[in-house]
Structures are given as C-alpha cells and as structure tokens.
Amino acid sequence: MLSRWLYSRLKAAENALNDGRIDEAYQRLCQPDVHDHRRANKLLDELAKALLARARLHAQAGHYRDTLDDLDKLETLQRSSPDAATLRKRAVEALRRKRGDQAERNEAYGRAAEDLRAGRLESGRLAIDRVADSRRRDLLRDELDIRLERSEQLLGQAQAALEQGDVLTACRYWEEAHSRHGRSRESDALATRLVPAFRDTLETLFDEGHLDRLASTLNLVEQLRTFDPALKEHERLVSLCSRATAQLADGRYADLRDTLLRLRAARGKVAWVNEALEASAAIEQAHDRLLSSPLGLFSSAVEKSGGIVEAGLPPAAHDRVEDGAAAPPAQDAAGLRNAALLMLVDGTGSVLLVTRDVVRIGRAGGEAQVEIPVPADIQSHHADIIRDGEDYFLAAYGPASVNRKEVKRTLLRDGDRIVFGPKARMVFRKPTAKSESAVLNLSDRCRLPQDVSHVVLFKDTALLGPQASCHIRTREGQTRLVLFERAGYLYARQTSSGGRPVGPAEAVRLGATCEYGDQRVTVKRYEVRDSGRLA
Numbered sequence: 001m002l003s004r005w006l007y008s009r010l011k012a013a014e015n016a017l018n019d020g021r022i023d024e025a026y027q028r029l030c031q032p033d034v035h036d037h038r039r040a041n042k043l044l045d046e047l048a049k050a051l052l053a054r055a056r057l058h059a060q061a062g063h064y065r066d067t068l069d070d071l072d073k074l075e076t077l078q079r080s081s082p083d084a085a086t087l088r089k090r091a092v093e094a095l096r097r098k099r100g101d102q103a104e105r106n107e108a109y110g111r112a113a114e115d116l117r118a119g120r121l122e123s124g125r126l127a128i129d130r131v132a133d134s135r136r137r138d139l140l141r142d143e144l145d146i147r148l149e150r151s152e153q154l155l156g157q158a159q160a161a162l163e164q165g166d167v168l169t170a171c172r173y174w175e176e177a178h179s180r181h182g183r184s185r186e187s188d189a190l191a192t193r194l195v196p197a198f199r200d201t202l203e204t205l206f207d208e209g210h211l212d213r214l215a216s217t218l219n220l221v222e223q224l225r226t227f228d229p230a231l232k233e234h235e236r237l238v239s240l241c242s243r244a245t246a247q248l249a250d251g252r253y254a255d256l257r258d259t260l261l262r263l264r265a266a267r268g269k270v271a272w273v274n275e276a277l278e279a280s281a282a283i284e285q286a287h288d289r290l291l292s293s294p295l296g297l298f299s300s301a302v303e304k305s306g307g308i309v310e311a312g313l314p315p316a317a318h319d320r321v322e323d324g325a326a327a328p329p330a331q332d333a334a335g336l337r338n339a340a341l342l343m344l345v346d347g348t349g350s351v352l353l354v355t356r357d358v359v360r361i362g363r364a365g366g367e368a369q370v371e372i373p374v375p376a377d378i379q380s381h382h383a384d385i386i387r388d389g390e391d392y393f394l395a396a397y398g399p400a401s402v403n404r405k406e407v408k409r410t411l412l413r414d415g416d417r418i419v420f421g422p423k424a425r426m427v428f429r430k431p432t433a434k435s436e437s438a439v440l441n442l443s444d445r446c447r448l449p450q451d452v453s454h455v456v457l458f459k460d461t462a463l464l465g466p467q468a469s470c471h472i473r474t475r476e477g478q479t480r481l482v483l484f485e486r487a488g489y490l491y492a493r494q495t496s497s498g499g500r501p502v503g504p505a506e507a508v509r510l511g512a513t514c515e516y517g518d519q520r521v522t523v524k525r526y527e528v529r530d531s532g533r534l535a
Contacts, residue, residue: 013043022050026073048079055087064095105132112140119182121147151181155190162190167197171221178223188227195228202234209272211241237266239390244276253283262389336458336485340371342450342526345464345519347476350452352526355485357387359457361420364449372455374446376424383420385412387459390436392428394418412438432469437462439471450526460485464519479517483508490523492516 013028025047029040055070071088074080108130115124124144131137158173174194178187198221205214215238224231240263247256257280264273341353354371364373366380374382379398386393392412394402401419402410412418414430418440425443436459447453456462456471463470465480480495484505493505494516508514513522 010039017046030076044077048074048077052084059091064091067091109136116143121182121184147181151177151184155186167201170194171198171224175221175223191227206237207270214238253280256280336488336490340526342524344522348474350450351472352452352455353458355458359385374424376446378421378424392438431471435461437471477518479519481516
C-alpha cells in the first residue's frame with residue numbers, strides 16, 4: 001500500500017504539473033524513491049514532455065543556458081530522448097558562437113581603450129567605431145572628445161606662442177598636449193611647423209655658446225624629437241660638449257682638442273669653438289716649451305735612470321700613481337697597446353680586455369686573425385665592432401641580426417642582442433655614460449678559450465664592482481675598482497660607492513694576484529693557439 005507521505009508528494013507534484021509549475025513538480029519527482037512507482041512514472045513522462053517543450057521555447061528565444069538547464073533535468077529524470085540530444089547539440093553550438101561573438105566585442109573594446117590610453121587618438125577613433133556595444137562605444141567616445149578638446153586648447157596656445165616667435169613656449173605647450181592627451185592629426189600638423197623653428201633655436205643656442213640652455217631645452221621636448229631624426233645631431237653636440245667639459249676639468253688638453261675638432265666638423269666654424277681650439281693649441285705649445293726647458297730635460301733624465309728615490313720612500317712607491325698622474329711602471333706591468341689581457345676575478349670568472357678601435361670577430365680556429373674567436377659555426381672573419389668616439393658600430397660580413405633584425409652595419413645601443421650565424425649570441429652593454437668602454441656578454445655556447453664569458457672593449461677607463469654601472473660585474477664582495485690607462489699601461493685604484501678615490505692607484509702587474517679590498521684580481525696576456533691572433 002502506498003504510504004500516505006508518498007501519496008501526498010505525488011498528489012502535490014500532479015497539482016503543480018497541472019498548474020504549469022514545472023520546477024516545483026521537478027523538485028517533488030526527482031527523488032530516487034519515486035522513480036519505481038507506477039503512478040510516479042506516469043507523472044515523470046508528463047514532466048519530461050513539459051521540460052522538453054520549455055527547452056525548445058528557451059532555444060527559440062536565444063536563452064541557451066536555460067535550454068541546457070532543462071535538458072540537464074531530463075537527464076536527471078532519466079527521460080532523455082533523441083530530440084533532446086539534438087536540441088542539446090544545437091544549444092551548445094549556439095552558446096559557443098555567442099561566447100565567440102562576446103569575446104570579439106570585448107577585444108574590440110579593449111583595442112579602442114588601449115589606443116586611447118596610449119594617446120593614439122586617430123587609431124582610437126577608428127577602433128571606437130568597431131565597438132558593437134553601444135553603451136561602451138558611447139563611453140569611449142566621451143573620453144575621446146574630452147582628450148581632443150583639452151588637446152586642442154593646448155595646441156591653440158602653442159600656435160599663438162609660435163606666431164609670436166616664442167618657439168620654446170610653443171614647444172612646451174605642444175609637448176604637454178602630446179604627452180598628456182595623445183597624438184592627433186592636429187598635433188602632427190603643428191609639429192611639422194614647430195620642428196624647423198625649434199631646430200633653428202637649437203642652432204642659435206649652440207652658436208652663441210649657451211650650452212646649458214641647449215641641454216635643458218632638448219630635455220624639455222622629448223616627444224618632439226621623434227618627429228625629426230636630425231635633432232639627434234643636437235643630442236650628439238650636447239654629448240660632445242659634456243665630454244669636452246670633463247676633459248677640460250681633468251686637464252686632458254690633447255683629448256679636448258680632438259673633441260673640439262669633432263664639434264667644428266659637426267657645426268662648421270663657430271666662434272667659441274674656434275677660440276677654444278686656439279686656446280687648447282696654445283696650452284699644447286706651452287707644454288712643448290716646458291718640455292724643451294731645463295725642467296723637461298731633467299725629467300727625461302729621471303725617467304731614463306728609473307726615477308729619484310727620496311729619503312724614507314721605498315723604491316716600490318714608484319709604481320704608484322698619485323692623483324691620477326702616471327708614474328714609470330715596472331717592467332712586468334700590464335701593457336695595453338696592441339694587446340689583449342685576460343683578467344681573472346675570484347668568484348666572477350674570466351674577462352678579456354681588448355683595446356683596439358676595430359675589434360674583429362670570427363670563428364675559433366679559422367684562417368683569419370681575429371680578436372674574439374667564437375667557438376661557433378660562423379665565418380672565419382664574420383664581423384667587426386668599430387669604436388668611433390663614444391659610439392660603437394657593428395659591421396657584419398656574414399649573417400647577423402640585432403634585436404631580431406638582419407643588419408649589415410648598425411649603431412649599437414646598450415642592451416642590443418646580437419646573433420651571428422645560427423647560434424652565436426651575445427649582448428652589447430654600455431653600462432655607464434662616464435666611460436667610453438663597452439662590454440660584450442657572451443652566451444654560454446659562445447664562451448672563448450680559457451672560459452671567457454665577457455669581453456671589455458676598453459677605452460681609457462672601466463669599472464669593476466657589484467653595481468649595475470660596472471663593466472665587470474662581481475658576484476662576491478663590495479669593493480669597487482676603476483681600471484684606467486696611463487702611458488699605455490693598466491692601472492687600478494679602489495674607489496668608494498660614490499666614485500671617490502680610496503688610496504693611491506697602482507700599476508697592474510702581469511701574472512701577479514693583487515688584492516683590492518675584498519677582491520682578488522690576476523691579469524695575464526691572452527694567448528690562444530689555433531684560434532686567431534689576440535696579442
């Protein structure tokens with residue numbers, strides 16, 4: 001006999017089903033203890049028909065999630081059918097298409113929003129038109145209109161300043177409009193008018209010798225410089241002026257004259273450059289007269305005799321350099337001219353120091369004589385790295401790429417990734433603007449003989465220490481060294497983290513292990529058999 005409790009449940013399910021309350025009927029009939037009863041089976045068949053009919057209505061309305069919910073209920077009731085399976089397949093495919101369309105709409109919105117954030121206003125305008133969601137499209141258009149309105153205000157102020165002849169103020173307004181609100185057709189049009197006037201202003205500042213204003217003016221208009229590659233030449237002029245200032249402060253008058261000649265070659269005959277050249281020539285002439293005086297003759301005799309030993313001063317002190325002035329080095333001092341030196345740093349590894357302005361790179365064991373013999377499948381003389389002042393150029397004779405772009409000749413910049421042939425990889429670094437030296441960091445597969453993983457393209461000075469600005473990065477210790485060349489020999493001096501000298505400089509001896517603070521350094525001549533000439 002049917003229990004009163006089960007009877008009441010079936011009666012309630014029947015009433016709910018007759019009243020169209022399908023979900024309530026499902027909740028009462030989905031229990032396992034109901035399925036085996038004859039009267040319950042009849043109700044379950046009627047409920048299955050109602051669920052399938054409602055699923056079809058949901059599908060017609062495009063509510064595919066509700067369709068799948070009703071079909072899942074049929075599976076739970078064990079009343080699935082071929083019609084239900086067909087409907088499920090159609091709903092799944094439609095839902096997948098709907099999700100793909102939604103993803104495309106989101107992607108279109110994301111592209112438009114990114115263009116606006118990046119200041120690409122014209123690209124953003126086109127991307128906004130492709131946004132299907134009207135609400136999102138209106139929000140983006142409002143943001144675009146605000147940016148354009150504020151940009152037009154600043155560009156109008158820039159236009160007025162340019163008409164009044166105040167080029168620098170016009171550039172500042174343009175720069176603010178471009179950097180804060182983005183690039184538009186109007187800003188590009190004004191830039192084409194600003195660039196010639198700005199270039200004339202820079203040339204006037206240089207010709208009149210207002211170098212501090214020239215440098216500060218260039219720094220103010222970073223965005224405008226991208227519109228005219230010729231403005232890079234003014235950056236080079238500022239760099240040369242900074243170098244000349246440092247050479248003047250250090251008393252390096254021969255180097256100063258070379259830099260001034262570069263300035264004259266770049267800008268022609270400028271009055272203050274010619275005056276500085278005349279002054280540097282006068283200093284060199286005075287230096288020659290001093291050398292021909294009795295003092296100069298006496299200093300020559302001192303050099304030939306090995307120096308004067310003052311009372312109480314040990315002979316070893318003659319190998320030291322006080323305040324950067326070169327002293328006669330010992331016979332076993334590390335000579336830099338036309339030589340390659342192997343530097344072994346405890347805890348760091350092997351470093352090759354090369355001083356030539358043209359450094360040849362080729363296959364280890366090849367017929368060509370090279371400075372960097374790479375153990376890789378490349379040509380015998382594959383490429384050159386050429387130093388021109390503070391710039392380094394790569395000249396390739398075989399397959400080469402820089403930052404995944406094939407090149408034959410290119411200017412190298414800090415961080416450039418170089419690949420020769422299929423697998424010879426290295427990274428060019430110029431870690432500090434205070435030194436003209438650069439570094440090649442070789443990949444593990446390209447290590448040179450004697451486990452050399454770094455090549456220092458040495459020019460005048462190089463830094464050794466744990467800081468990122470050092471040419472030779474040490475893994476252990478905190479000591480910082482400056483390596484420098486005097487009279488063709490290598491010297492080392494310990495410095496503080498701020499760059500101040502700590503103690504005297506000393507000539508680096510070949511084969512000797514020297515201790516500088518917590519660093520141990522050994523320097524040898526670099527000689528490799530069957531791998532090209534290095535020394």
